[in-house]
Amino acid sequence: MDFFYIFFQVIKMLVIFLLMVTMVPLLVWVERRGSAFIQNRLGPNRVGPLGLLQLLADAVKFFFKEEFVPKNGYKTIFYLAPIVALIPGAIAFGAIPLGIPLDIGAFNAFGQTWGPYNLGFQSFELGIGVVFVLAVASLGGYSLLLAGWGSGNKYSMMGALRACAQMISYELALGLSLVGILLIYGTFSFNDIVNMQEGPLNFSIGQKDIVIGFLPNWGIFFQPLGAILFFVATFAETNRAPFDLPEAEAELVAGFHTEYGGLKMLLFFIGEYGHMMVASALMTTLFFGSYHIPFVTPDGLLSFLNSFMGAGFAKWIQFLIFHISFMLKVIFFLWVFVWVRWTVPRFRYDQLMDLGWKKMLPWALFNTVVTAVAMLLLA
Amino acid sequence: MSQMLWIGILTLIVITFGALMLGVASLLGPKVKSLVKSEPYECGIPVPDEDKSMSKTIPVQFYLTAILFILFDIEIIFMFPWALIYKDGIEAGQGPYLLISMGIFIALFVVGLVWEISSKALDWEK
Amino acid sequence: MDLASVFFWILSIPILVGAICVVFSKNPLFSALFLVLSMVGLGALYFQLGAHFISAVQIAVYAGAVMVLFVMVLMLFDRKAVESEEAAVIKNSQFKWLLVSVFLGLMLGLIFSQSFIAGPDTILPEATSVVSTKELGNLLYFKNILSFEILGLLLLVIAVGVVSLSRIEGGSDD
């Protein structure tokens, strides 16, 4: 713990946070162009190439909107809610490794030798990673409740209550669907989970080790049901369509953010898309091999790269390739989020609650029991 | 322990970011006061004086769902340490014991869930 | 001062401010929000004390579930009605305050007068090791299995009881 270590850590955390924040305008663009593509329209295409600068125009516009508090609202709470909305997504995202660790060799500065440093590509490395992310994500309900209550408006209040009830209902299925995969990994640490998913698919039945060479060793092959339940539950957690009942325009005006506009609305957006990114990153990390590329090992790639470039440069390229591999998987799941939103119609509220409590919870329980029994019988 | 430092710093970064954005926006934006603007949104009809109608008819379902959520959430959290030690337990030959002890717990969980469903406590349609 | 001390003093601020505001806020909803602040601070303190899993459970169960329920229930009640009259009550109870302060003073005195934990040369060796979740799980499922199953039964009974309670019809008090 010296000066440069803290310096690099803070820089790294800023980079990861800004990565999350800058993904938001891009995602909004993907959402708008994607919905246009699905509905056979053009979407925003005037500002800049492919309408890409539309986001910049929107952001600038947001800064020049008037900020005001409704008459019946509580000012502090009203302004607190958008800030609170940022916290769960940003902190949960910090616990997930986004690539292989980066080695910074020893160097001289201020007449002293510093380092070498080994920095994992994540804001903080926790032994209880998975539980930590679940715990932090469960704080997401507060921003909704604060927004609904601070606005002093019955539509906001109803929207907040519905959003919160939906969120907590699906949190059960979310937590329980992860028990199966945790039984198989036997650890909470994201880094251990990632390392276990390297190489070809292998498991042992009794005393016999079985290796299936043409498949990667990803969690999805051990827990297909768990993965599906988890992904569906994250849709409800992020309040996205087809579970976007909290903001059902036809019934509730716009839900908990009826009274919000301008930059406060943007902060809610960052929060929502942050949740989506955490969900996609968790899906990638737990079920789809995280940053690992099938049939490629980090060492193998490094020695391959070393064969035609300098060692220092090769390390950076290796780092970048694995990060891009992670981000591609995340972007795929983000695209699924957009795709589903513009394809599947919205549920009715009682159908939504029935799905969460009466279908997904029993199935998740079934998944857990089957996994535990199978592990015992096949051991 | 040092992980706490990073979590704390990240929280500070996030809060500063949010506060900064809101601060800049409230500095740059126009400020035109009007009575109508600050009224709660009401789809165009005049705003009722006091909205007491909502609190008098408490939708029981919301808090019932929340209470049941707490109870089931705790049961699920109890399964996490079990999931952690189960793999090692099987290797140490304690697999059946762990499975049965959690099996009883899960059976209680299932009885609770089945009771809730059959007693229509989780039904939203009246 | 080591890092642990710095964390303790920084974290004790939100914990104490939160706890004081829980008692003194006129609006119950502010009480609930300050209690959330206090509980998140306590969760961080648990983490610093090496109880990582307990800290996550504290945040997931207390801050993420119990307090959400409190806030939801308070939102359902009449906003103006719950806010009234509390201020006068807080002021006009000097006797109770006196009683509580005497209790606090006596207990604090007891803690700091005990030489077996207070004296600078008899401080217990600090166990810096983090209790791993596996250790916790082994203790929970091998040594305390009966308590664990009884808790499962308790939760079942409460799940049934809560539904029955909510079935009680409202009406006048006669």
Added chain:
Amino acid sequence: MTDLLSFFQVSLNHYLALGLILFTLGLAGVFIRKNLIVILMCLELMLNAVNLIFVAFSHYQGIPLGQVYVFFIMTVAAAEAGVGLAIAISIYKRFGTIKMDLLTALKG
């Protein structure tokens, strides 16, 4: 100066004192406040204070069993909060108030 520094050097006593102050605040809240839900919140505060003391002892004495009990206390506390709130809502539906001083009559 060294006295002051040794005061700021955190030991088990500091955690006990913090827990005790939290407990006393919760106790004061239970005595003084009239709103049933605030009283329940103060009870939660007291239980949290006890948990803090459990964790602190477990850390300084090196006994992990303390954390298991914290786990149990949390479970019971959450269950208590659930039942308490269900009762509060039943009372509110029946009597239209959750002020404790108004709810003196035991007869139905």
